[in-house]
Amino acid sequence: MLLDDEEVPYSIGECFVRVPREDAEQRLERAQDEARKEMKKLDNERNGVKSEMDDLKKILYAKFGNSINLDE
Numbered sequence: 001m002l003l004d005d006e007e008v009p010y011s012i013g014e015c016f017v018r019v020p021r022e023d024a025e026q027r028l029e030r031a032q033d034e035a036r037k038e039m040k041k042l043d044n045e046r047n048g049v050k051s052e053m054d055d056l057k058k059i060l061y062a063k064f065g066n067s068i069n070l071d072e
Contacts, residue, residue: 009016010024019027057070
């Protein structure tokens with residue numbers, strides 16, 4: 001078990017630095033929060049692009065009918 005004052009290796013870039021366990025936990029929590037925010041942002045962006053693609057498909061199918069195939 002880890003003691004409160006024990007130092008643990010923490011990856012910064014390509015190096016491991018020994019930091020207090022509490023500091024490492026705080027850094028990990030911040031990194032997780034940032035990753036969640038980035039995932040949410042990218043998911044929203046993906047949904048917007050998908051919606052735009054669906055709208056464009058409707059327009060193209062209305063114009064060209066079954067003479068084109070836009071399905072994946």
